[in-house]
Amino acid sequence: MCIMSSNAELARLFTEMAAVMELTGENPFRIRATEKVARTLEDLTLDVSTLVDEPKRLVAIEGIGEGSAQRIVEFLRTGRIAEHDELLAKVPKGLLAVLGVPGLGPKTVKLLWEKGGVTDLASLKEALDSGTIEKLPRMGEKTVQNIRESLDFMSKSSSRMRLGEAMPLAEEIVAHLSASANVERVDFAGSLRRGRETIGDIDILASAKRPSAASKAFTSMGDVQKVLASGETKSSVRLKSGVQVDLRLVDDEAFGAALLYFTGSKEHNVALRELAVRKGYRLNEYGLFPDDDDPSPPQSRGVRPVAAAKEEDIYRKLGLPWCPPEMREDRGELALKKIPKLIELDDIKCELHAHTTASDGRLSIEELAAEAKRRGFHTIAVTDHSRSSVQANGLSPERLREHIEEIRRVAARTKGIAILAGSEVDIHADGSLDYDDDLLAELDIVVASPHASLRQEPAKATDRLVRAVKHPLVHILGHPTGRLINAREGLHPDMDKVIAAAVASNTALEINANYLRLDLRDHHVRSAVDAGALVAINTDAHSTDHFDFLRYGVMTARRGWLTGERCVNAWSSTRLREWLESKRPSARSRTVAAAGGSAKKGRSPRKARADR
């Protein structure tokens, strides 16, 4: 059985159909609609194969109409889509890769194919080497050279950059430009500001008294390898590391409009502009303008914008609340009358997944607690690896018992922060845990995580995770899929089933904030939030600097619309304790006795005496 889910496979087929349609010159709106279906399928956490007999529910999904629903059902029943086969028969298979070369769009690829005999990347290279390409129309010296460099770049560069790699780089560039005396405002935008798990290129926005000087400061930065474009308002460079950085220079009065435009997502912007048109406006990167039926750009005719300086102003004029960047993906955010109060970095009050030198961490218990205290946390959980994680020096039951004693001793003499004795317990391939229940019951907190058998079939992975989540002594499901961004696929469970089990058993699902993981991923968080599940945001710290990863976990959480109310790390120590103890039978009976009533799972009966 294939590891890939029906959703992912279908998304691939629709993406390919859209690409071929571009090459055959299909109606662009039809192409856009097909691309949207692909994107919708990618984001969907619901497994479409469960809807094979319910086409009406398919059509109810925004972006999927009658036609696509039929094709999806066709695929689910027969394993193929006839239209996909027909379309792909129209062009050489390798031509789709040529479409992926930066600078080459459908028109040029079509020309290269029909007039230049190019059918794939290899024949494109041959055409470049033999010089036949220069005989084609609109193929001047520069264009040919650019294609050559793009191919060269493609062969050397890897995939998109990870969030945690791009962020420090962007902050460095922002600092560099801020230091330039004539720059008024500068900020990063794009997918970085939206907190996507990977970043294609870094977008920087600036206003300056002398734009040309600012542009010069940008293109002459130390590690610029090639200036890709350099205009009045827009410049692009490629750094030696291979990252592309775009700078957009704008008037300070229009900074908000530009920030909105440059932050995206493209889909959010398109939806916003469509809304603007319906309300009698025109929206571009210079502002929101009254629509006067003149097709030329309003700002070039001296038309005054009704809003431009701040993003908030533009949203307000359109009748919308300001939308946090992480939500701007055209996934329903524009239909909201009120934006939920998303979790913020400052809301996080504890770390519930961290390692010490007992397993593979670099800090002692004291050092770990000191760092957590320095960060203003009320609680730190010591959760070293369990015995099966041999490569991480996982603890045998005997060593864990000693470790618990040691943690208790350190906790007793440490003031100002609660130190919990915990474990990150391996979830075996069958869903059983790496320690016996009597040992697990001695721990204050149990994080159960998959570490091995990460290529098992989706159905088995689902059963495995559901079993772990339902285990009465487990508090948190750690990095649920085990994926590593750009490196390892990880498990493909039916996440809706795992989430449903988590809700039923009051177990939290972790967003592992390490930028290599970010697991749960954003749309899984969204499904968890929609289902009412508890979510934890942990850094999985192995050293002090790992605590800095928290921001990436929070951004991922915000992309999934998580609020502080559903995030266990944002709770007061009292409420956290009650939840932890609700999964400790002996302790719970004490709690019940003390409270003189029933301590209902997951609820905080004494929310009033919150933070202390």
Next chain:
DNA sequence: GCCGTTTTCGGCCCGACTGTTTTCAGTCG
């Protein structure tokens, strides 16, 4: 192909930059 408190038909976002052009097509975001 999708969608609808203006519409079930007729719309569907907007501008900058490049390169090859004599006024614009193609690509990108």
